[in-house]
Structure formats: C-alpha cells, structure tokens
Amino acid sequence: MARVVVLRLGHRRERDKRITTHCGLVARAFGASEIILSGEEDNAVMEKLKDVVERWGGPFEISYVKNWKDFIKEWKERRGIVVHLTMYGIPIQKAINEIKEKFKDSDLLVIIGAEKVPKEAYFLADFNVSITNQPHSEVAALAIFLDRLFQGKELEREFENWKVKIIPQKRGKALVKRDS
Ligand code: SAM
Numbered sequence: 001m002a003r004v005v006v007l008r009l010g011h012r013r014e015r016d017k018r019i020t021t022h023c024g025l026v027a028r029a030f031g032a033s034e035i036i037l038s039g040e041e042d043n044a045v046m047e048k049l050k051d052v053v054e055r056w057g058g059p060f061e062i063s064y065v066k067n068w069k070d071f072i073k074e075w076k077e078r079r080g081i082v083v084h085l086t087m088y089g090i091p092i093q094k095a096i097n098e099i100k101e102k103f104k105d106s107d108l109l110v111i112i113g114a115e116k117v118p119k120e121a122y123f124l125a126d127f128n129v130s131i132t133n134q135p136h137s138e139v140a141a142l143a144i145f146l147d148r149l150f151q152g153k154e155l156e157r158e159f160e161n162w163k164v165k166i167i168p169q170k171r172g173k174a175l176v177k178r179d180s
Contacts, residue, residue, distance in 0.1 A: 002080070003033040003107045004149070006142065009068060009121065010114035011039035022139045023112060024049040024062060030146035031154030032110070034061040038068040039114065057159030072109065072124045080106030081126045085141040086117065089128030096148050099127055103149065110145060112138040 006027040011020050020037065024045070027035045037046065041064055049062045065071045072082055081102045089095075099108070111121055122128055131141045146154060159165075167174040 002103055002105065004031065004103075004146065005034045005036060005107065005109050006032050007036050007038065007065075007068065007071070007109055007111045008114070008138070009038050009111060009117060011037050011042060011045070012114060013040045013042045013044075016114050017042065017045055019137070019139060020045050020114075021048055023142060025052065026139055026143050026146075028053065028058075028060040029154075030143055031150045031157055032146060033059065034063070036071070037062075037064050038066070038071075041066075055163045057162030057165075059160060069120055069124065072111075072121075075107075075109050076124070076126075080108055082109045082111065082124060083127045083129055083145070084111040084117075084121050084125035085131065085138070085145055086113070086122070086128050087130050087133050087135055088122075089130040091133070092129050092131050092145065092148055095127050095129050099129070100149065102126075108149075110142065112142055114138070 006023065008020055008023050016039075020042070024035045028049075035049070046062050046064065053060050053062070076082060081099070083099060102108075111125060113121070129145065131144045163178060165176045167176060
C-alpha cells in the first residue's frame with residue numbers, strides 16, 4: 001500500500017517544540033507512516049516521538065532532513081506526489097479526488113509549515129491544498145487532510161508492538177500493558 005510521509009518545514013527548537021511534537025502525534029495517529037523534521041535539528045522532539053512509538057506502537061518513523069528542497073526533488077523523481085498544506089491553496093474538497101487517484105499508485109509527501117513557508121515549497125508541490133482559506137494550524141490542517149485522504153479508515157488502524165493500549169470505556173480509564 002502507498003505510504004504517506006509528513007515533512008514538517010521550518011522547525012524552531014524553542015518556539016515549535018510542542019506543536020511539532022503534536023504534528024508527529026497526529027501524523028502517527030491518523031495513518032501516516034513517517035514524519036521528517038526540517039529546520040533546526042531537535043533531538044528532544046525526535047526522542048519524545050520515538051518514545052511514543054515505543055510505548056504505543058507503530059510502525060511509524062521519525063527522521064530529520066537538512067536540505068528539504070533536494071529531498072522534495074528526489075521524492076518527486078523516485079517516490080511520488082507532493083501535497084503542500086497552505087491556506088492559499090485549492091480547497092481540499094476540490095482537490096481530494098485527483099490526489100486520491102494519484103495516491104493509488106504512488107507515495108504521498110504532505111508538507112506542513114511553521115512560520116513563513118519559502119515560496120519554493122509552493123512551486124515544488126504538485127498540489128497546494130487549503131483546509132478552508134482561513135489561517136489556523138498545521139496540526140488541524142494535517143488531521144483533516146489525512147482524514148479526507150483515508151476517508152475515516154485511519155480511525156480503525158491497529159498498531160503493532162505496543163506496550164500500552166487503551167480499552168475504550170463509557171466512563172473511566174482502562175489500559176492494557178504488556179512487554180513486547
Ligand atoms: N503564514 C504562514 C505562511 O505564510 O505559510 C502560515 C503559518 S501557519 C501557523 C503554519 C502552517 O499551518 C502552514 O504552513 C500550513 O501548513 C498550515 N495551515 C494553516 N492554515 C491552513 C489552512 N487554512 N489550510 C491548510 N494549511 C494551513
């Protein structure tokens with residue numbers, strides 16, 4: 001099956017540590033296979049995400065790329081299509097069918113930004129996609145994009161090699177723990 005990889009551009013260690021962590025958590029929980037961080041290298045964020053995978057399961061990879069432009073060019077040559085989430089783009093409801101058609105036989109890279117996204121990202125992307133044309137958050141944009149792409153099937157995803165897992169309850173909390 002084709003894979004979805006998230007590329008988080010422009011991470012700033014101090015300002016973005018929480019929101020970049022949330023981008024990784026949402027990427028994993030909503031069906032992406034990997035998050036690649038770019039901008040300032042940040043071992044603390046990467047370790048935090050790796051720890052979540054270790055405890056809550058995977059597969060989900062976390063890595064860092066310095067030269068994101070070369071990475072995107074290589075992705076387009078060898079792997080597949082590139083979607084950049086931006087409030088300036090084409091509304092998701094207009095773009096999603098074409099994206100899904102292409103996603104049938106190629107991997108998909110989703111780019112999300114932090115503060116100002118360099119204009120090259122807009123030109124390297126195959127699709128610049130908006131989730132409404134209002135300013136909000138990369139975390140929300142990523143969640144909605146993945147949900148539309150996977151049509152809700154990501155909500156059923158079973159993770160492998162988990163050490164903790166929630167047993168859903170009407171009230172209260174129930175967890176199973178195991179060594180794996
Ligand atoms: N003003 C910034 C710019 O010039 O790109 C956007 C900053 S915003 C806080 C951070 C990221 O959230 C953006 O790069 C984009 O990926 C995502 N984002 C925010 N609003 C969005 C929207 N309406 N549709 C899609 N993505 C959005």
